[in-house]
Amino acid sequence: MMFRTSGIHHITAFVDDAQKNVDFYAGVLALRLVKKTINFDAPDVYHLYYGNEQGAPGTIITFFPQQNSRRGVIGSGQTGVTVYAVPVGSLPFWKERLASFDIPYENKTRFGEQYIRFFDKGGLLLELVEREGGQPSKWSFNGVTPEHAIKGFGGAVLFSHVPEKTMDVLVSKLGLEQVGEEDGLLRLQASGDIGQIIDIQSTGIQRGIGGAGTVHHIAWRAKDYVEHEQIQQDLEQSGYHPTPVIDRQYFNAVYFREPGGILFELATDPPGFARDEPAESMGEKLMLPEWYEPQREQIEQLLPRIEVREWKGESKS
DSSP states (O other): OOOOOOSEEEEEEEESOHHHHHIIIIIISOOEEEEEEEETTEEEEEEEEEESTTOOTTSEEEEEEOTTOOBOBOOBTEEEEEEEEEOTTOHHHHHHHHHHTTOOOEEEEETTEEEEEEEOTTSOEEEEEEOSOSOOOOOOBTTBOTTTOOOEEEEEEEEOSSHHHHHHHHHHTTOOEEEEEETTEEEEEOSSSSSOEEEEEOSSOOBOBOSBTSEEEEEEEESSHHHHHHHHHHHHHTTOOOOOOEEOSSEEEEEEEOTTSOEEEEEEEEEOTTSSSOGGGTTSSBOOOGGGGGGHHHHHHHSOOOOOOOOOOTTTO
């Protein structure tokens, strides 16, 4: 049976300042910091995960904050725009909220939908769109109640070197369907109700450079370990050279770079973020995989101190 992802599992990006990252995603966007851990390949760097109240697949954005890191350039070969879904009727609230934090935004229209586009404090390009689908978030923080809270990803805009080949991978390997085309954009849809609308920009994009303010990879959902291993084998047999299955503690991962230059990941829904700490206190303690526990004291000394706080803005906090 052909693999059909239900949509985005998570998106991972580079950023420079860790506390600014916490202030923006927890303080402004009011997402929950559901996991505070380290980059398993570079333990002196945080790996921060934000999502809804439980860190459900389709709501998670993750960051590797590294002070004074090289600034990236958003362009082709990258996930260019990260799109969040908010409840219908919420865009006026979010426009007022962004303005209260002195965050400029643009109004955009695609495929008959209204978006507001803005940059986070690290230079990552974001959008909000109203959507009916997706479970409402139950998380409330710093002036954002569940009535207006971000539900999860609305989708993403992919900037590809060769859009037709990127679309072919999404359709023939990941099971998305093309549902529209307008003004140099291709629109595809996955089977789920969150993180399922993917647009591909087909023209006029400069080549991207990885660094702070850019997306490192976009991950697609596999519902279980069996499905995950099957798509890994299918990609291998089709010549996409995927990695072996990698245990990322909170999901299993397989990576491959699609022909348009964008790094894709396949990630399992299980086991989730409550596997190593109580769900009600997720994100409060630095969590380390067991092989790094003997180095906990040294690692904690190297990492900058960060806190989730009811931030009101750079001039008002």
